[in-house]
Amino acid sequence: MKLKDKVAIVTGAASGMGKAIAQLYASEGAKVVVADINLDGAEAVAKEIANNGGNAKAVSVNVIKQEDVDNMIDTAVKEFGTLDILVNNAGIMDGFQPVGDIEDDQWDFIFDVNTKGVMRAMRKALPIFLDKQAGVIINTASTGGLNGAHAGATYGASKHAVIGLTKNTGFMYAEKGIRCNAIAPGGVETNIGSSMKNMNQFGFERTKSVRDVMPRTGKPEEIAKVALFLASDEASFINGTVVTADGGWTAAF
Ligand code: NAD
Numbered sequence: 001m002k003l004k005d006k007v008a009i010v011t012g013a014a015s016g017m018g019k020a021i022a023q024l025y026a027s028e029g030a031k032v033v034v035a036d037i038n039l040d041g042a043e044a045v046a047k048e049i050a051n052n053g054g055n056a057k058a059v060s061v062n063v064i065k066q067e068d069v070d071n072m073i074d075t076a077v078k079e080f081g082t083l084d085i086l087v088n089n090a091g092i093m094d095g096f097q098p099v100g101d102i103e104d105d106q107w108d109f110i111f112d113v114n115t116k117g118v119m120r121a122m123r124k125a126l127p128i129f130l131d132k133q134a135g136v137i138i139n140t141a142s143t144g145g146l147n148g149a150h151a152g153a154t155y156g157a158s159k160h161a162v163i164g165l166t167k168n169t170g171f172m173y174a175e176k177g178i179r180c181n182a183i184a185p186g187g188v189e190t191n192i193g194s195s196m197k198n199m200n201q202f203g204f205e206r207t208k209s210v211r212d213v214m215p216r217t218g219k220p221e222e223i224a225k226v227a228l229f230l231a232s233d234e235a236s237f238i239n240g241t242v243v244t245a246d247g248g249w250t251a252a253f
Pocket of ligand 1: 011015017036041062093141144186189190192
């Protein structure tokens with residue numbers, strides 16, 4: 001029970017890695033706000049957690065709306081009394097074309113979800129963490145936030161920005177007892193994988209030989225274990241950094 005009585009919010013928790021993180025946190029004793037734009041999916045996850053003896057509350061959130069994000073964090077406090085762990089995991093995968101072909105609307109939308117969505121939630125949660133002089137933030141970046149080859153200009157830039165935001169937040173609030181880290185997953189089997197089919201036309205196949213070094217794709221549960229470690233006291237000296245979980249893909253670049 002590594003997270004006994006901790007209160008956690010996980011965004012993008014109706015599916016994929018967010019769902020696995022919410023389930024693992026609950027099984028480790030946390031009270032979990034299962035937040036997603038897909039409320040039906042979030043409710044199904046919360047129900048599953050409850051059926052397994054855990055404690056969860058589903059919340060509808062579109063991370064591009066500050067009022068939704070505010071409501072998500074207020075709900076954690078109202079339902080469970082406080083907030084200890086914020087996992088900013090919601091994201092979309094698109095925008096693989098090179099910079100010469102970027103369309104403003106698409107760029108703005110991807111950044112609004114993947115990057116500004118992370119900022120909005122951290123900004124709203126920080127006063128709670130500052131008040132307690134304690135708190136953990138985990139942001140889901142991507143191996144696309146670490147290299148330029150396989151995630152396209154817009155998606156890659158949005159995830160590089162998440163890593164920059166994570167490092168600055170870790171640095172700025174370290175002395176206040178708050179830790180902020182990112183996870184950079186690569187090649188994990190989730191619903192988002194369906195968007196990857198568009199990537200080949202933008203040069204993704206040129207990295208195929210590198211991808212072949214990966215023994216296999218990852219499972220959401222394997223990323224959830226990283227998120228559990230980072231949220232727990234076992235990671236008490238880990239701050240402002242990125243943990244890559246990609247089976248060795250990035251190492252091969
Ligand atoms: P997924 O599609 O299974 O889950 C993403 C979840 O985010 C979905 O439940 C979706 O409804 C939710 N979501 C999307 N837009 C939202 C919004 N505006 N507000 C609130 N919720 C929203 O995919 P996943 O692979 O589990 O993705 C989780 C995170 O991991 C994303 O940030 C993604 O960019 C990142 N990621 C995935 C991979 C991979 O290989 N799967 C690799 C690197 C990074």
